[in-house]
Amino acid sequence: MTQNIYDDPDFFEGYGQLGRSRFGLAGAPEWPALRALLPEMRDLRVVDLGCGYGWFCRWARENNASTVLGLDVSEKMLERARSSSEDPAICYERADLERLVLPEGSFDLAYSSLAFHYVQDLAGLFAEVYRALVPGSRLVFSIEHPIYMAPTNPGWVIDGEGRKTWPIDGYQMEGPRVTDWLAKGVIKQHRTLGTLLNLLIGSGFRIAHVEEWGPTDEDIAAMPALGEERERPMMLLVAAER
């Protein structure tokens, strides 16, 4: 099963301090770009793969989705999500994305924010999501960018001329990357961007949009620390059509 790092006390504590945990979608700088890939939500049956605190599930309902299924591997996340809403059209369930089973042809939108880089069997997951979606629907997701994930030493380097650079190595070597982020030993699965897109295509999806998120001038004015995200691609946003 997926490493359930979210139920590690250190990780859960640290995660709760992040802007995106405290302020929800408004605390995630990539949210406007991700939202732009979403269809009109009215009357859609939505599944959120890796729902965390449930911020997106609630947003989907506020935007008139008919039902929302929020899935997460972490019981702590699900408890928090359940305690944040009593909307009977939102259902939170525990699920392991490594062995997901969904009812066939029963969703109009699959969404996932920053969860797929933990998944080993992404081909299996995409096949199951494809099966669960109706024709004409979309899978919209964000994932850590492979360039962000690949390096042996994922940290900025200042070059001889004072420039901040991101030191790529090991890009072609796919497989686990272990980092210490909020807790020790967080395992992510590095794949090239090509592999990721080809897995989607191989599952039957049509690539509709690929965005290597970067901050806008307004993002940087509001949060100057985001400026460094102009130097590298950190997050990848994808819309794929079923």
Add this chain to the structure above:
Amino acid sequence: MTQNIYDDPDFFEGYGQLGRSRFGLAGAPEWPALRALLPEMRDLRVVDLGCGYGWFCRWARENNASTVLGLDVSEKMLERARSSSEDPAICYERADLERLVLPEGSFDLAYSSLAFHYVQDLAGLFAEVYRALVPGSRLVFSIEHPIYMAPTNPGWVIDGEGRKTWPIDGYQMEGPRVTDWLAKGVIKQHRTLGTLLNLLIGSGFRIAHVEEWGPTDEDIAAMPALGEERERPMMLLVAAER
């Protein structure tokens, strides 16, 4: 018009020394991966955008393409290509990819090797190629990878632990990159990978395969210097369907 660096004497001389110039397709390590994206060539009407010495044009005819149009901005390249074959089914013509005009619906395959990163108006070029292809046909091309092209200082850096790393910066800043490669002041056009794919999608193409080329074990055994291409994505190979 496109900077015609190929007619610069230094560039032309240096280019002629490259393995891919001297040994043709066999001298290009990415060729087997690019060839795997090509359809069966028999009876196809082929256009090669940036044909150089015409190696691919001749290969296409050897594989029973019915006609091949080789286009290049460099007269020197075209002279060399013309002198290498008297096949009347191959036609070499001078063309600027910035303002390409092709007959509508008259090709079954568009091919390009390492030329598109010189093109400023890639949206215009893709639209014209789409118009020139028949439904069900393919555009297959290689291009320098944006991660290879983006950096201010595109050169390997040895980190504190002796690892070779590729220092990314400026990735989100699209636009010209000036490098000294074979000649001084070679201008390439950096776009993010997302932008490149979205331009194809926006022109009506369906993304069929995206490959960030890396060397195989056999490639490295034959040419150990290729080993460093495991560390970064250097070339991007794309197959798109009309």
